Amino acid sequence: MMTNNTPEMMNISLLNKPFDMEMKEVKVPQIGATDVLVKVMAVGVCGSDVHYYEHGRVGEFVVEKPLILGHECSGIVADVGSDVTNFKVGDRVAIEPGVPCGECEYCKSGKYNLCPDVEFLATPPIDGAFSQYISHPEGFLFHIPDTLSYEEATLNEPFSVGVQACKRANVQPGSTVVIMGMGPVGLMAVVAAKAFGATKIIVSDLEKIRLDEALKLGATHAINIKEEDVATRINEITKGKGVNYAFETAGNPIALQNALAALNNGGTLAIVGLPQQENIELNIPFIANHEINIVGIFRYANTYDMGLEMLASTSADLNTMFTDAYDLSEAKDAMEQARTNKSGSLKVMVYPNGKPE
Ligand SMILES: [Zn+2]
Numbered sequence: 001m002m003t004n005n006t007p008e009m010m011n012i013s014l015l016n017k018p019f020d021m022e023m024k025e026v027k028v029p030q031i032g033a034t035d036v037l038v039k040v041m042a043v044g045v046c047g048s049d050v051h052y053y054e055h056g057r058v059g060e061f062v063v064e065k066p067l068i069l070g071h072e073c074s075g076i077v078a079d080v081g082s083d084v085t086n087f088k089v090g091d092r093v094a095i096e097p098g099v100p101c102g103e104c105e106y107c108k109s110g111k112y113n114l115c116p117d118v119e120f121l122a123t124p125p126i127d128g129a130f131s132q133y134i135s136h137p138e139g140f141l142f143h144i145p146d147t148l149s150y151e152e153a154t155l156n157e158p159f160s161v162g163v164q165a166c167k168r169a170n171v172q173p174g175s176t177v178v179i180m181g182m183g184p185v186g187l188m189a190v191v192a193a194k195a196f197g198a199t200k201i202i203v204s205d206l207e208k209i210r211l212d213e214a215l216k217l218g219a220t221h222a223i224n225i226k227e228e229d230v231a232t233r234i235n236e237i238t239k240g241k242g243v244n245y246a247f248e249t250a251g252n253p254i255a256l257q258n259a260l261a262a263l264n265n266g267g268t269l270a271i272v273g274l275p276q277q278e279n280i281e282l283n284i285p286f287i288a289n290h291e292i293n294i295v296g297i298f299r300y301a302n303t304y305d306m307g308l309e310m311l312a313s314t315s316a317d318l319n320t321m322f323t324d325a326y327d328l329s330e331a332k333d334a335m336e337q338a339r340t341n342k343s344g345s346l347k348v349m350v351y352p353n354g355k356p357e
């Protein structure tokens with residue numbers, strides 16, 4: 001049963017091929033018994049969206065037919081399937097973009113981010129959220145706490161990667177963390193490390209705007225790699241002791257080597273960013289002799305609920321992240337802004353149902 005104010009047709013923004021985006025009118029999706037129809041209110045542009053826009057592929061995922069981008073999204077429930085129990089029309093929801101099979105050994109063991117059959121929004125051939133409405137299974141929707149806006153709720157996606165890194169690295173209260181790369185994932189990892197109790201959070205990047213934002217979000221020390229030597233600065237800040245945890249979020253080989261070298265005995269390196277090349281030289285005797293742990297981070301599992309609670313309780317002003325706003329018809333401009341304005345933009349938002357006010 002469609003509610004009275006749900007239209008029959010809607011607008012979507014399609015990526016036809018690199019740099020070629022087009023708005024199109026299509027039918028509003030039908031929902032199954034356990035699905036929810038969500039009117040999409042805000043979508044954050046992610047690095048992977050920009051990569052599809054620019055190159056038509058991310059690793060093995062290739063845009064072979066027109067694709068709807070956008071996976072960091074939130075909205076309002078417009079309709080519910082007959083078996084949906086947890087949501088009603090009008091509820092504000094955050095959308096967890098990856099829907100796994102629920103049956104395989106990874107799903108059953110709780111590591112559903114590793115499910116080989118996961119369907120992830122805006123990952124070919126699965127369409128994303130640059131769309132006025134999307135149908136999504138009830139089990140991967142989460143109520144947005146009252147104090148969070150739709151925009152803030154979309155941050156739960158990159159934030160979840162930071163939470164996953166903290167969980168996998170087992171970040172302890174009172175610890176020191178260095179986070180290299182202050183793109184949105186790195187910035188959200190600052191908020192996550194703080195929520196996990198890290199008391200010293202050192203960050204590095206080459207863009208001043210990102211380092212300033214990191215300090216606003218809870219970082220205690222910022223290193224501009226254009227002006228300062230990372231190793232020397234970390235040594236000074238930690239009085240020669242090194243850090244307990246090092247996250248590399250930018251996929252930069254030098255940063256990865258620096259992250260490893262910054263660790264103290266028993267420290268943990270979390271690899272979040274994906275480098276262009278597959279093989280990078282790492283100091284193996286250092287890893288063995290200092291009992292370094294290395295964890296890979298692939299998306300996240302079971303972080304959405306706790307992530308929203310953490311975002312609702314953080315003292316950081318998340319609104320400082322939102323630098324740019326676009327309507328759906330301007331999706332190409334949004335992608336261009338995210339692609340080219342790295343020293344001026346943090347999070348670029350697209351509003352499929354119109355920019356606020
Ligand atoms: Zn993302």
Ligand SMILES: [Zn+2]
Nearest residue numbers: 101104107115
């Ligand atoms: Zn599975």
